[in-house]
Amino acid sequence: MNHESDFHVKFPLPDTPCMLSGSSIEVVRPYHTQKIRVAIFDFDGTLSLIREGWPEIMIPMMVQVLSELDSGESEAALTALVTDFVHRLTGKQTIYQMLQLVEEIKKRGGQPRDPQWYKEVYHRRLLARIEQRREALRSGEATADQWLVPHSRELLENLHRRGVQLYLASGTDEVYVREEARLLGLDPYFEDRVYGAVNDYRSFSKEAVIRQLLEEKVSDPKQLIGFGDGYVEIENLVRHGGLAVGVASDEQKRDGSVDPWKRPRLISVGAHYIIPDFRDHEALLEHMLEDQN
Numbered sequence: 706m707n708h709e710s711d712f713h714v715k716f717p718l719p720d721t722p723c724m725l726s727g728s729s730i731e732v733v734r735p736y737h738t739q740k741i742r743v744a745i746f747d748f749d750g751t752l753s754l755i756r757e758g759w760p761e762i763m764i765p766m767m768v769q770v771l772s773e774l775d776s777g778e779s780e781a782a783l784t785a786l787v788t789d790f791v792h793r794l795t796g797k798q799t800i801y802q803m804l805q806l807v808e809e810i811k812k813r814g815g816q817p818r819d820p821q822w823y824k825e826v827y828h829r830r831l832l833a834r835i836e837q838r839r840e841a842l843r844s845g846e847a848t849a850d851q852w853l854v855p856h857s858r859e860l861l862e863n864l865h866r867r868g869v870q871l872y873l874a875s876g877t878d879e880v881y882v883r884e885e886a887r888l889l890g891l892d893p894y895f896e897d898r899v900y901g902a903v904n905d906y907r908s909f910s911k912e913a914v915i916r917q918l919l920e921e922k923v924s925d926p927k928q929l930i931g932f933g934d935g936y937v938e939i940e941n942l943v944r945h946g947g948l949a950v951g952v953a954s955d956e957q958k959r960d961g962s963v964d965p966w967k968r969p970r971l972i973s974v975g976a977h978y979i980i981p982d983f984r985d986h987e988a989l990l991e992h993m994l995e996d997q998n
Protein backbone atom coordinates (compact mmCIF):
# COMPACT_ATOMS: atom_id res chain seq x y z
CA MET A 706 0.00 0.00 0.00
CA ASN A 707 1.28 3.44 -0.90
CA HIS A 708 0.83 5.51 2.21
CA GLU A 709 1.83 9.13 1.99
CA SER A 710 3.33 10.35 5.23
CA ASP A 711 2.34 13.61 6.92
CA PHE A 712 4.51 16.69 7.12
CA HIS A 713 7.29 16.68 9.76
CA VAL A 714 10.21 19.09 10.20
CA LYS A 715 13.50 17.24 9.62
CA PHE A 716 15.97 19.94 8.55
CA PRO A 717 16.69 23.30 10.23
CA LEU A 718 16.03 26.64 8.58
CA PRO A 719 19.20 28.64 7.85
CA ASP A 720 19.44 31.98 9.68
CA THR A 721 19.99 33.79 6.41
CA PRO A 722 19.50 32.42 2.92
CA CYS A 723 22.73 31.61 1.07
CA MET A 724 22.25 32.69 -2.52
CA LEU A 725 24.12 31.43 -5.57
CA SER A 726 25.80 34.68 -6.57
CA GLY A 727 24.00 36.82 -9.09
CA SER A 728 20.97 34.56 -9.13
CA SER A 729 17.58 33.92 -7.53
CA ILE A 730 18.75 30.46 -6.40
CA GLU A 731 19.01 29.72 -2.69
CA VAL A 732 21.57 27.03 -1.96
CA VAL A 733 20.31 25.20 1.11
CA ARG A 734 22.31 21.98 0.99
CA PRO A 735 24.56 21.99 -2.08
CA TYR A 736 24.27 18.82 -4.10
CA HIS A 737 26.26 18.05 -7.21
CA THR A 738 25.90 15.35 -9.77
CA GLN A 739 27.72 14.19 -12.88
CA LYS A 740 24.71 13.44 -14.99
CA ILE A 741 20.98 14.07 -14.84
CA ARG A 742 19.01 11.40 -16.68
CA VAL A 743 15.50 11.82 -15.36
CA ALA A 744 13.53 14.81 -14.04
CA ILE A 745 10.23 14.53 -12.23
CA PHE A 746 7.87 17.47 -11.79
CA ASP A 747 4.91 18.18 -9.58
CA PHE A 748 2.25 19.97 -11.60
CA ASP A 749 0.05 22.48 -9.70
CA GLY A 750 2.08 25.33 -8.25
CA THR A 751 5.29 23.95 -9.76
CA LEU A 752 4.53 24.34 -13.47
CA SER A 753 0.83 25.10 -13.76
CA LEU A 754 -0.98 28.04 -12.18
CA ILE A 755 -4.38 27.11 -13.63
CA ARG A 756 -5.56 25.92 -10.19
CA GLU A 757 -4.12 28.89 -8.32
CA GLY A 758 -6.43 29.87 -5.46
CA TRP A 759 -7.85 26.36 -4.83
CA PRO A 760 -7.67 26.75 -0.98
CA GLU A 761 -10.20 29.59 -1.25
CA ILE A 762 -12.66 26.99 -2.52
CA MET A 763 -11.71 24.04 -0.34
CA ILE A 764 -11.47 25.79 3.03
CA PRO A 765 -14.89 27.58 3.00
CA MET A 766 -16.56 24.41 1.72
CA MET A 767 -15.20 22.39 4.66
CA VAL A 768 -15.98 25.14 7.18
CA GLN A 769 -19.56 25.17 5.94
CA VAL A 770 -19.90 21.40 6.36
CA LEU A 771 -18.49 21.53 9.91
CA SER A 772 -20.47 24.58 11.00
CA GLU A 773 -23.70 22.78 10.13
CA LEU A 774 -22.92 20.33 12.95
CA ASP A 775 -23.59 22.96 15.65
CA SER A 776 -20.54 22.02 17.68
CA GLY A 777 -20.49 25.43 19.34
CA GLU A 778 -17.21 26.37 17.68
CA SER A 779 -17.05 29.78 16.05
CA GLU A 780 -16.59 30.12 12.32
CA ALA A 781 -13.17 31.65 12.97
CA ALA A 782 -12.12 28.63 15.06
CA LEU A 783 -13.33 26.21 12.40
CA THR A 784 -11.57 28.20 9.69
CA ALA A 785 -8.30 28.02 11.65
CA LEU A 786 -8.69 24.27 12.17
CA VAL A 787 -9.52 23.57 8.53
CA THR A 788 -6.80 25.88 7.17
CA ASP A 789 -4.27 24.07 9.28
CA PHE A 790 -5.08 20.54 8.13
CA VAL A 791 -5.66 21.51 4.49
CA HIS A 792 -2.19 23.03 4.32
CA ARG A 793 -0.63 20.21 6.28
CA LEU A 794 -1.93 17.70 3.75
CA THR A 795 -1.21 19.75 0.61
CA GLY A 796 0.82 17.84 -1.95
CA LYS A 797 -0.83 14.54 -1.19
CA GLN A 798 -3.79 13.48 -3.29
CA THR A 799 -6.88 15.63 -2.67
CA ILE A 800 -8.72 12.68 -1.14
CA TYR A 801 -6.47 12.85 1.95
CA GLN A 802 -7.87 16.28 2.80
CA MET A 803 -11.39 14.84 2.45
CA LEU A 804 -10.50 11.87 4.68
CA GLN A 805 -9.47 14.37 7.35
CA LEU A 806 -12.74 16.28 6.90
CA VAL A 807 -14.62 13.01 7.46
CA GLU A 808 -12.64 12.48 10.69
CA GLU A 809 -13.53 15.99 11.88
CA ILE A 810 -17.22 15.37 11.14
CA LYS A 811 -17.12 12.13 13.16
CA LYS A 812 -15.37 13.87 16.08
CA ARG A 813 -18.31 16.28 16.25
CA GLY A 814 -20.90 13.51 16.26
CA GLY A 815 -21.90 13.98 12.62
CA GLN A 816 -22.66 11.31 10.03
CA PRO A 817 -20.16 11.88 7.22
CA ARG A 818 -20.71 10.90 3.62
CA ASP A 819 -18.10 9.07 1.59
CA PRO A 820 -14.87 11.15 1.24
CA GLN A 821 -15.18 10.82 -2.53
CA TRP A 822 -18.50 12.67 -2.33
CA TYR A 823 -16.86 15.68 -0.65
CA LYS A 824 -14.04 15.58 -3.16
CA GLU A 825 -16.57 15.78 -5.99
CA VAL A 826 -18.39 18.76 -4.43
CA TYR A 827 -15.07 20.56 -4.00
CA HIS A 828 -13.94 19.76 -7.48
CA ARG A 829 -17.17 20.94 -9.09
CA ARG A 830 -16.79 24.28 -7.31
CA LEU A 831 -13.14 24.55 -8.22
CA LEU A 832 -13.88 23.81 -11.89
CA ALA A 833 -16.53 26.53 -11.87
CA ARG A 834 -13.81 28.94 -10.75
CA ILE A 835 -11.09 27.83 -13.13
CA GLU A 836 -13.21 26.99 -16.19
CA GLN A 837 -12.76 30.54 -17.50
CA ARG A 838 -9.00 30.09 -17.40
CA ARG A 839 -9.20 26.75 -19.16
CA GLU A 840 -11.57 28.17 -21.77
CA ALA A 841 -9.32 31.19 -22.38
CA LEU A 842 -6.42 28.81 -23.02
CA ARG A 843 -8.54 26.64 -25.32
CA SER A 844 -9.73 29.60 -27.38
CA GLY A 845 -6.31 31.23 -27.54
CA GLU A 846 -7.53 34.29 -25.67
CA ALA A 847 -4.92 33.56 -23.01
CA THR A 848 -1.39 32.38 -23.73
CA ALA A 849 0.11 29.40 -21.93
CA ASP A 850 2.75 31.66 -20.39
CA GLN A 851 0.03 33.53 -18.48
CA TRP A 852 -0.78 30.34 -16.55
CA LEU A 853 2.68 28.85 -16.18
CA VAL A 854 5.19 29.46 -13.41
CA PRO A 855 7.56 31.95 -15.11
CA HIS A 856 10.14 30.41 -17.45
CA SER A 857 8.77 26.86 -17.05
CA ARG A 858 8.99 26.11 -20.73
CA GLU A 859 12.61 27.30 -20.93
CA LEU A 860 13.65 24.92 -18.18
CA LEU A 861 11.81 22.03 -19.81
CA GLU A 862 13.44 22.87 -23.14
CA ASN A 863 16.86 23.06 -21.48
CA LEU A 864 16.45 19.64 -19.83
CA HIS A 865 15.05 18.14 -23.02
CA ARG A 866 18.04 19.48 -24.98
CA ARG A 867 20.36 17.81 -22.48
CA GLY A 868 18.65 14.48 -23.11
CA VAL A 869 16.87 14.34 -19.74
CA GLN A 870 13.64 12.32 -19.72
CA LEU A 871 10.77 14.29 -18.14
CA TYR A 872 7.97 12.94 -15.93
CA LEU A 873 4.93 14.56 -14.31
CA ALA A 874 3.44 13.28 -11.03
CA SER A 875 0.56 15.14 -9.41
CA GLY A 876 -1.90 14.76 -6.56
CA THR A 877 -4.62 16.12 -8.87
CA ASP A 878 -6.72 13.61 -10.83
CA GLU A 879 -4.74 12.26 -13.76
CA VAL A 880 -7.36 13.10 -16.41
CA TYR A 881 -7.19 16.79 -15.44
CA VAL A 882 -3.41 16.83 -15.23
CA ARG A 883 -3.22 15.46 -18.77
CA GLU A 884 -5.80 17.91 -20.05
CA GLU A 885 -4.23 20.94 -18.37
CA ALA A 886 -0.72 19.94 -19.46
CA ARG A 887 -2.07 19.88 -23.01
CA LEU A 888 -3.75 23.28 -22.60
CA LEU A 889 -0.40 24.68 -21.44
CA GLY A 890 1.43 23.15 -24.37
CA LEU A 891 3.56 20.92 -22.14
CA ASP A 892 2.46 17.58 -23.59
CA PRO A 893 5.36 17.34 -26.09
CA TYR A 894 7.82 17.36 -23.17
CA PHE A 895 6.04 14.72 -21.12
CA GLU A 896 4.24 12.67 -23.78
CA ASP A 897 2.63 9.77 -21.89
CA ARG A 898 4.89 10.12 -18.83
CA VAL A 899 2.13 11.75 -16.78
CA TYR A 900 0.88 10.33 -13.46
CA GLY A 901 -1.90 11.64 -11.22
CA ALA A 902 -4.49 10.68 -8.66
CA VAL A 903 -6.89 7.88 -9.50
CA ASN A 904 -10.12 6.79 -7.81
CA ASP A 905 -8.38 3.91 -6.06
CA TYR A 906 -6.12 6.34 -4.20
CA ARG A 907 -4.09 3.60 -2.51
CA SER A 908 -2.76 2.47 -5.88
CA PHE A 909 -0.98 5.79 -6.56
CA SER A 910 1.59 7.91 -4.77
CA LYS A 911 4.34 10.24 -5.89
CA GLU A 912 6.75 8.03 -3.98
CA ALA A 913 5.72 4.97 -5.98
CA VAL A 914 6.50 6.87 -9.20
CA ILE A 915 9.88 7.97 -7.82
CA ARG A 916 10.71 4.41 -6.71
CA GLN A 917 9.83 3.05 -10.11
CA LEU A 918 12.04 5.61 -11.86
CA LEU A 919 14.93 4.74 -9.54
CA GLU A 920 14.52 1.06 -10.27
CA GLU A 921 14.04 1.30 -14.00
CA LYS A 922 15.55 4.49 -15.37
CA VAL A 923 18.71 5.43 -13.48
CA SER A 924 21.74 3.57 -12.18
CA ASP A 925 22.36 6.08 -9.37
CA PRO A 926 19.75 8.17 -7.44
CA LYS A 927 21.88 11.27 -8.14
CA GLN A 928 20.81 11.01 -11.77
CA LEU A 929 17.25 11.85 -10.71
CA ILE A 930 16.22 15.45 -10.13
CA GLY A 931 12.82 16.58 -8.93
CA PHE A 932 11.01 19.91 -8.81
CA GLY A 933 8.07 20.58 -6.52
CA ASP A 934 6.26 23.15 -4.41
CA GLY A 935 4.85 20.57 -1.97
CA TYR A 936 6.52 18.76 0.90
CA VAL A 937 5.50 15.33 -0.37
CA GLU A 938 7.59 15.25 -3.52
CA ILE A 939 10.58 16.98 -1.88
CA GLU A 940 10.59 14.60 1.08
CA ASN A 941 10.32 11.55 -1.17
CA LEU A 942 13.15 12.70 -3.41
CA VAL A 943 15.42 13.40 -0.46
CA ARG A 944 14.66 10.09 1.20
CA HIS A 945 15.63 8.20 -1.94
CA GLY A 946 18.83 10.18 -2.58
CA GLY A 947 17.63 12.30 -5.49
CA LEU A 948 18.22 16.00 -6.06
CA ALA A 949 15.33 18.08 -4.73
CA VAL A 950 14.56 21.58 -5.96
CA GLY A 951 11.86 23.42 -4.01
CA VAL A 952 9.83 25.77 -6.20
CA ALA A 953 8.55 28.37 -3.72
CA SER A 954 6.79 30.50 -6.28
CA ASP A 955 4.44 33.23 -5.22
CA GLU A 956 1.53 32.07 -7.37
CA GLN A 957 -0.18 35.43 -7.39
CA LYS A 958 2.68 37.87 -7.86
CA ARG A 959 4.71 35.76 -10.32
CA ASP A 960 7.48 38.34 -10.20
CA GLY A 961 10.31 36.26 -8.80
CA SER A 962 9.32 36.68 -5.15
CA VAL A 963 9.57 33.71 -2.86
CA ASP A 964 6.41 32.54 -1.13
CA PRO A 965 7.15 32.95 2.60
CA TRP A 966 4.95 29.98 3.52
CA LYS A 967 6.30 27.51 0.98
CA ARG A 968 10.03 28.20 1.49
CA PRO A 969 10.46 27.08 5.13
CA ARG A 970 8.18 24.13 4.54
CA LEU A 971 10.27 22.88 1.62
CA ILE A 972 13.55 23.46 3.46
CA SER A 973 12.22 21.57 6.51
CA VAL A 974 11.85 18.37 4.52
CA GLY A 975 15.27 18.62 2.90
CA ALA A 976 15.10 20.68 -0.32
CA HIS A 977 18.64 21.16 -1.65
CA TYR A 978 17.77 24.35 -3.51
CA ILE A 979 14.94 26.88 -3.36
CA ILE A 980 13.92 28.89 -6.40
CA PRO A 981 11.10 31.42 -6.92
CA ASP A 982 10.59 30.30 -10.54
CA PHE A 983 12.76 29.03 -13.39
CA ARG A 984 14.37 32.29 -14.54
CA ASP A 985 17.86 31.04 -13.62
CA HIS A 986 17.44 27.53 -15.00
CA GLU A 987 20.79 27.51 -16.81
CA ALA A 988 22.74 28.69 -13.74
CA LEU A 989 21.00 26.09 -11.60
CA LEU A 990 21.80 23.19 -13.91
CA GLU A 991 25.37 24.33 -14.45
CA HIS A 992 25.88 24.64 -10.68
CA MET A 993 24.51 21.16 -10.00
CA LEU A 994 26.57 19.63 -12.79
CA GLU A 995 29.82 21.15 -11.52
CA ASP A 996 32.37 18.41 -10.91
CA GLN A 997 32.77 18.82 -7.16
CA ASN A 998 32.30 15.29 -5.90
Ligand SMILES: [Mg+2]
Pocket residue numbers: 747748749750751796933934935
Ligand atom coordinates in the same frame (compact mmCIF):
# COMPACT_ATOMS: atom_id res chain seq x y z
MG1 LIG B 1 2.01 21.46 -6.10
